[in-house]
Amino acid sequence: MNLIDVYVYEVTRRLPEKLRQDIDLELRAAIEDMLPEQYTEDDVKDALSKLGDPAVLAASYRDQPMYLIGPNVYDAYIWTLKKTIPWAILVTAIVHAVVGIMSFAGDEAILAMVLKAIGNIIANVIMVLMYVLFWITAVFAAIERFAFSKEGFHFSKNNSSWTPDQLKKVDMIPKRKAISRGEVIFSFIWIIFWLMIYFWADDIVGIYQSVEGSGLQFVMPFFNQNTLLSFWPIIVLIAILELGLVVFKWRDRQWTLKLACANTIIHVMSFVVFLVIANTPNLLNPAIIPYMTQTMDTTIGSLTSFLDWIWRFIAVGFAVTIIMEAFDSFRKATKK
Amino acid sequence: MSSLLQSFTTELRRGTLTLAILSQLRTPQYGYSLVQRLEVAGVSIEQSTLYPLLRRLEKQELVTSNWDTTESRPRKYYVLTAYGAEVYEQLKNEWTQMTSELNSLLKGEKDDEFD
Numbered sequence: 286m287n288l289i290d291v292y293v294y295e296v297t298r299r300l301p302e303k304l305r306q307d308i309d310l311e312l313r314a315a316i317e318d319m320l321p322e323q324y325t326e327d328d329v330k331d332a333l334s335k336l337g338d339p340a341v342l343a344a345s346y347r348d349q350p351m352y353l354i355g356p357n358v359y360d361a362y363i364w365t366l367k368k369t370i371p372w373a374i375l376v377t378a379i380v381h382a383v384v385g386i387m388s389f390a391g392d393e394a395i396l397a398m399v400l401k402a403i404g405n406i407i408a409n410v411i412m413v414l415m416y417v418l419f420w421i422t423a424v425f426a427a428i429e430r431f432a433f434s435k436e437g438f439h440f441s442k443n444n445s446s447w448t449p450d451q452l453k454k455v456d457m458i459p460k461r462k463a464i465s466r467g468e469v470i471f472s473f474i475w476i477i478f479w480l481m482i483y484f485w486a487d488d489i490v491g492i493y494q495s496v497e498g499s500g501l502q503f504v505m506p507f508f509n510q511n512t513l514l515s516f517w518p519i520i521v522l523i524a525i526l527e528l529g530l531v532v533f534k535w536r537d538r539q540w541t542l543k544l545a546c547a548n549t550i551i552h553v554m555s556f557v558v559f560l561v562i563a564n565t566p567n568l569l570n571p572a573i574i575p576y577m578t579q580t581m582d583t584t585i586g587s588l589t590s591f592l593d594w595i596w597r598f599i600a601v602g603f604a605v606t607i608i609m610e611a612f613d614s615f616r617k618a619t620k621k
Numbered sequence: 622m623s624s625l626l627q628s629f630t631t632e633l634r635r636g637t638l639t640l641a642i643l644s645q646l647r648t649p650q651y652g653y654s655l656v657q658r659l660e661v662a663g664v665s666i667e668q669s670t671l672y673p674l675l676r677r678l679e680k681q682e683l684v685t686s687n688w689d690t691t692e693s694r695p696r697k698y699y700v701l702t703a704y705g706a707e708v709y710e711q712l713k714n715e716w717t718q719m720t721s722e723l724n725s726l727l728k729g730e731k732d733d734e735f736d
Contacts, residue, residue, distance in 0.1 A: 308672075310688075311652065311697045315668060318653030337669045345673040348680075 288329050289316055292339055299343035308346065312336075353426040362425045369417055375470065377413045379477060381406045386485055395489060395503050462539040462617050469534045476527050483520055486513055492576065505572055512567050519558055526551045545614035552607045559603060563596055638666065640716055642674065643709040646684055649698040675699055683708055 293312050297305040319332040336342060344351055354362050385402030482489060487510040494504050530551055533544060562568065569592075578588050641664050645655055652672055659666055678684045683705035689696050701709060 307697075308676075310695060311672065314694055314696050315652045315672065317694055318651075319668075335668055337667070342669045342673070345669065346676065348677075 288326065288333060289313065292316070292333050292336070295339035296343045296346075299340065300346055304346065353422060353429065355429050358425050358429050362421070365421055365425075366418070369421065370414065371466075371470065373413050373417045374410050375473075377410050378406050381409050382481070386481060386488075394493070396493065456538070458539045459620075461620050464534045464538055464540060466535075466538075469531055472534075473528070473531045476524060476531070480520075480524055483513070484517075486510060491570075492573070505576065506570050507573055509567055509570050512565055513562070516558070516562055523551075523555050523558055527555065540614050540617040542615075542618045545611070545618040548614050549607070549611040552610065556603055556607055560600065563600070637716075638670070638674065639678070640709075640712050641666075642671070642678070643683065643701065643705065643712065646699055646701045647706070647709075649700040651689075651696040651698050655699075678705070 293309050293316075296312060297309050300308060316329075316332050316336070319335065320328050382402065385398070385405060486508050487506040488503070490508060491506040492504040494502055530544075530548055533547070537544060574585060574588060578585050581588065641659060641662075642655065645658050650658065652668070652675065655675075656666065656668060656671060675684065675686075679686055679699070682702060684699045685702050686697050686699045689698055
């Protein structure tokens, strides 16, 4: 076996067709130049080891960059990923949560369905993440190779080279006034969560009992769904206001007096709506009190006072949370 | 030599490589003769760096090449183009200026040591 032939083959097979013949000839001449008149295999090995790994040599013949995302587009790439991935996760999770709830047939236990839905959501989020990651990377790798690889061209998200004037557009958000992104995303999820609980309360909120052989079973809803749903216009209104708050918090990224006022007013409105709904007669499923007295082996009187106690506890918790957030937001908004 | 020092040295050398090669291509040279001329002058260059670099210089129109098949084995000769010669002169001036600046910097540092 001729080592020179193999070496040259190992280099040229990695190169574009049109370069092969020329580089083949040049390499052969170069190798032969290094060898003495009468050479042994060891001489050949010496010469070849000076040229080094054929893969590395072939790579240095190629003009294309040996990386996917170069320094020119790296910033824009990372920025795009940061902007896209949280939304991809959020939207996928919400869509699949809604789909999971809509497709609930009613013949399974809620808990089993919830677990299945969570598994489904996680699987879909991972899949969407891979799609997003793949396509963004593919697009930026293409930009790196074809469009913006010219020397001296810097591709930033502003699509122009940097000037000091760009500093005027930057908002410096002081840490002590800032509303964190996590906080805003959390309130968004929180609103969607309670909306879903509200609209599907007759499938979710109720008595569960473990029945032998088939896991947890939904026995009966806790609320009278008709009474509950009679409030839907006001609930939708409150939800829109709360979502509006989320949008403004996301946009402004910091507490201002106006935002703190709006935040407090809307939260107080939510609280009032909660009180009104909680004090509506016929809110509870008429069947629930007799059922619970029976299973818990107690009297109607003590059960109602127990429920009263629970709802007062929730109301106080709700109020305290609102007061604390209002206090905190005004403190942050007025800080110099 | 520590690996850090080694990588700095490699980096320094890489910057001067183009200049060293251009300086030897005023007369036509083939790959191996170029290696030998550089080695005589004390500049060592990996052949695996040289051949791709020559090709790149050709693509940038600083050198041209042609095959000489009259000798016992075919050889590819590279030589500066007019444009290449012009770039070489400018690069040489840059180098002279840079080294004199750097030398005075390094000399100044030495003087400070003895203060």
